[in-house]
Amino acid sequence: MSFDRSLARCSFCGRSSSEVRRMVAGPGAAYICDDCLQLCNEILHDATPFSPQALELASRSPVVVAAPQFQTQERSSSPTRNEPLRKVTLELEQKQQGMTLILHQLHYYQTHFELHYLWMRTPFRAGFAFVPRIIFSLQDDIGTQWTGERGGILLARPELSGGSNNAVYQGNARFRPLPSPDARALTIRAIDPLAQFEHEHLQPWQFEIGLS
Numbered sequence: 001m002s003f004d005r006s007l008a009r010c011s012f013c014g015r016s017s018s019e020v021r022r023m024v025a026g027p028g029a030a031y032i033c034d035d036c037l038q039l040c041n042e043i044l045h046d047a048t049p050f051s052p053q054a055l056e057l058a059s060r061s062p063v064v065v066a067a068p069q070f071q072t073q074e075r076s077s078s079p080t081r082n083e084p085l086r087k088v089t090l091e092l093e094q095k096q097q098g099m100t101l102i103l104h105q106l107h108y109y110q111t112h113f114e115l116h117y118l119w120m121r122t123p124f125r126a127g128f129a130f131v132p133r134i135i136f137s138l139q140d141d142i143g144t145q146w147t148g149e150r151g152g153i154l155l156a157r158p159e160l161s162g163g164s165n166n167a168v169y170q171g172n173a174r175f176r177p178l179p180s181p182d183a184r185a186l187t188i189r190a191i192d193p194l195a196q197f198e199h200e201h202l203q204p205w206q207f208e209i210g211l212s
């Protein structure tokens, strides 16, 4: 890729050649000015691992000289990795031990599917050292089973909660393979593994949904 050197700007501070004493050219459109070289030198000789100077340099916004033109047209016409092939809305709600689980949607991809849910409960205590999850167990009417929680996420959604005693978490759980086209019904059981410690005889949530 050729590059017009008159456009040269320091990759660290964004100033152009006319604004600095010396500019050192790197590969492609990368440059560093004498001031930024001096700063880097000071950081190198500073014994503290995260000095204010180092943090300041690292937190600068990137200097974009010319945005590379990748084949954006081709990219937008094909479905991206994160876009499901099909979405099925469920909107099923169930209460258990003072917590509510709402099954929101099923997202179908090429080789897996995701269950998207909302979990309403008392907020987790501050200082929780790990991200709690709901554990799902799925079974269809022809005997295929899916267990666990693969590659899912759980996000706190404070803007959806009604008050300080109520917290809303948005999550999704991933299952592989896809249900067979012959399957007509899916049973979804869910437990909160943390609540097992507090309630000995916890019943799992159980939902029955039709597959079309």
Ligand SMILES: [Zn+2]
Binding pocket: 010, 011, 012, 013, 014, 015, 032, 033, 034, 035, 036, 037
């Ligand atoms: Zn600079």
